[in-house]
Amino acid sequence: MIELRVNGVIHRADVEPAMPLLWVLREVLGLTGTKFGCGIGQCGACTVHLDGAPVRSCQLAAGSAAGRAVTTIEGLAASAPHPVQEAWIAEQVPQCGYCQSGQVMSAAALLARVSRPTDAEIDAAMSGNLCRCGTYQRIRRAVRRAAGEPPHA
């Protein structure tokens, strides 16, 4: 039995501590917004925040998340959409949308750390998130928009 604080709610999950957080979120807690893409930390689809920092939940044993604050896409914004989500809508970023939870979580973590990221900082922070539909140009614009900068450099 491990105790997890996810999106501000305490959950007791009867799982092995070694089970990746991703699968606890998805299959035990029913929070399917966090996606499985590769299982080896290469694609970023499973990105969540651990005490505010972006982590690949497929690479994090649920036991190591115990006692720490986990935020998933479902908990990113309390009532109104997060500025990153608003920017994603304004720039019409998603196509298939499967990677976008992870993209949004990576972008939100970047902007929480650096309010006005440079293009190089955006590239670096988002380089771990793959998008097969090719929405990268819109992701760049949306991150800039969420940072309050003109979307077009």
Added chain:
Amino acid sequence: MPDPVVSRRDLLKAGLIGGAGLVLAVHLDACARLDADPPPTSAPFAPDAWIRIGTDGIVTVVVDRSEMGQGVTTALPMLVAEELDADWAMVRFEQAPVNPAYVNPLAGSQRTGGSTSVRAAWLPMRRAAAKARAMLVLAAARAWGVPARTCTTERGVVRHPATGRSASYGELAVMAGRLPVPADAPLKQPGDFRIIGRPLPRLDVPSKVNGTAVYGIDVQVPGLLVATVARCPAFGGRLRRFDAARALAVPGVRHVVPIETGVAVVADGYWQALRGRQALTVEWDDGPLAGLDSAGVQQRLEDIASEAGVRVKSWGSDSPLHTNDARVVNARYDLPYLAHATMEPTNATAHVAGDRCTVWVPTQYQSGTIVGDGAREVAARAAGLSPGAVTVHTTLLGGAFGRRVEHECLSEAVQLSKAVGAPVKVIYSREDDIRHDHYRPVSHHRLEARLDPAGRPVAWRHKLVAPSIMSRFVSPYLPGWLAHRFGPVKHGIDNAAVEGAASPPYRIPAFRLDYVMANIGVPLGFWRSVGHSHNIFVVESFIDELADAAGADPYRFRRELLVDHPRLLAVLDLAADKAVWGSPAPRGLGRGIAIAELYGGYVGLVAEAGVERGAVVVRRVVCAADVGTVVNPDIAAAQVEGGIVFGLTAALKGEISLKGGAVQQGNFDDYQLLRLPEMPAIEVFFVPSAEPPAGLGEVATPVIAPAVANALARATGRRVRRLPIRPESLTA
């Protein structure tokens, strides 16, 4: 579950009952078995298969194509909203169940692919909406006692300007629902469009940024078990023996089940199933391809390239090309196998209970038997039930690109649900997904052309050596001579292999294309733009080589040879103009151009590329497209951007290689995709057009690779003739 009763009136309204007795019987049979399907939202006004209007005024459009990112759940509702004069804020969408009413007329099955969705819906959905609008108007006119022609419609409201009366579609829904559907109703003129042509936000986007969108892998069913399948790594291999003891000892593992494709471990969750699979002891018989590697494939392609093959097309006098002639240009091109690598790994969920089977699947192909079997037919066979006993729920698709017309995974889920007596979701690991795909075929090309003294091409020969995707769909029950004349590989020609190479648009007096089918045994499938994905690279690279040999500018060289193709010429010019073709390229970069005509669309593209610090960089891409009427310019631009990234990823990184009859790559560390820092700036321009919509989703994919290769030839002086591009081959 809503009331399952389907009345004859409903069927009539849905257009499911034809006049002929045979048609009637077939359709009634299909419909009678829809009882467990979720009927599209019931509403008082449901004049056809696509439109539902409730008393609240909400217009629900039943979308009968799969949403795989291309925006069809917005584009098709826009067609309806336009002719209905709906209030866009009141428009919703719903995914269609399996039903003959939802067959894609351009595919002959309920299937999404071939860049057909908007093309196929363009007239039928607008006509349906125009009729629905006429019924709403008639309902209002009768209520008011005024002639229908004196009423107008606007944003979900019928008005009678003379008396100032108005009624919303919601208020009219019940009355309109009692009226007969008119035989016809006029469509708007393009000049009157107020929805088509606008960059409206996608209806599905909000759910895709807050985690609520449900993909196949997200499906949750009470009592659900999750399975992974150990499959023989070598294609065509078989299970020899296995020992389940250690797998069954893993906590959470419930069952170990041998199935057609391997050994399945069924567990409480994916991680438990994966751990169980790792604990499994399996011995494979590697089968007939055990000795095959990529060098062997290449050798085989080159060996049989000397065969005559089948003449696909030829014109003009076919005089021999003398290789000692200085004006003869020769080139060979090679392209590899490619995987689809959708971000959502292949998965399917099935529940076989008694004489019913319910499946939830991210599929491009709900039902049909034309090119392989649809989800319903595959599930029925795996369950041992009739297709009518199967209910297919189409989820969102986390990418598709042709991968999700294949249904082995669904078959596995159905077999397993039947075997263990519970709902089962099969999830491919990323490694399963990369190693057990249906691959874009490998191909080898030999080209030869002759230029006249003025530098104009007078003869073009292309020998195309490639395995055939379509030959697996040749019926084994058809006599050979019949299949040869009428089958999917008519006269030995696989159109999916030769498309894009059979009719170069350039004016060339003598042309011939020969196809040598080289079947190898690696499973093949449709990969975004299919045969064009290799042939456009070859044609557009070779024409550039001819321009080089003629000492001509590659843009002007193409221009002069496109006299018979005004729409191609227009996109070529537009791309060149927007890229400022004649200006010097940025330092260290070269500029390359390429064009293509496919799926009824025309595309021209200029890329700026070079080699920096040992890596190929693509900085800027300018794309001009003529795809007829553009329903939603922002979604259309996104499709072009995405298509370019898909093609660029293949050009720079994509290669599936073989060893021991198995795929060597397994995950995104060795089957790499383009990442954000590598993304070029892409500018998209559409040629204004009043023509009907053309295909769009695939048109940009094949032109980026030749444009980049042509740009690199300018930048480095070296010609790329093999994909993916190896930067070391450009600098050595």
